[in-house]
Amino acid sequence: MTDLEALVRLCPPPNPAMHINWNGIEATLGMPVPEDYKALADRYGPGTFYDYLTLYHPHGPTEYVNLTGPMPARIRAQLRTDYDRGTHPVPYDPDHLFACGVTGNGEYLFWITDPVTDSSRWRIAVNEARGPRWFTYDGTLTGFLVSVLTGETRVPQFPSDLLEIPRTFTPSHPVLLKPQPYEGRAPGRVDTAILRAWARENGYDVPSRGRIPPEILKAWDDSHNH
Secondary structure (H helix, E strand, C coil): CCHHHHHHHHCCCCCCCCCCCHHHHHHHHCCCCCHHHHHHHHHHCCEEECCCEEECECCCCCCCCECCCCHHHHHHHHHHHHHHHCCCCCCCCHHHEEEEEEECCCCEEEEECCCCCCHHHCEEEECCCCCCCCEEECCCHHHHHHHHHCCCCCCCCCCCCHHHCCCCEEECCCCCCCCCCCCCCCCCCCCHHHHHHHHHHCCCCCCCCCCCCHHHHHHHHHHHCC
């Protein structure tokens, strides 16, 4: 059984497979994309596993979760600053770290792109949102998901109760161009993973799961109504 087959059994995708133009995506990124990720992104589309793990996707509905958007470069630039200044212990050269996902608590998932020309040998790294710890998984992104979601691999940065919530994959949906006021908002109108990513990027302390504070919802509405 392949890792993708194991993942589908563990957490069935809700939608038919996509057909992504990977040649165009790789040309835009200027680098190859691992074959396991191509199959994963095609099969699941953009969305979030277990209401916690959001993978960047070529069709991610906002810049905060789009594989070809600005986030990987922004994150790499911050890592480069930390690496050069010794602010935080970054265990790899930031030039070999490409962000490919984010958690509800603010950790980032990275491909370790070494060697650059052979994506089949790329490993996975996870940083700590508010601390110095890093975790490395010696395998593919799909293998990492299967290992974490079956409990075989324990990532210290992830919440201890991660596997206690239902096994779900929640598709991402396009954000409303003109959001409704935050009071009385209909649930599910804005993808919560996107909103949490936006909040963290803009300096808000947002919980990894559960209710999003009204002040953050209001800030989102104010930002996206202008």
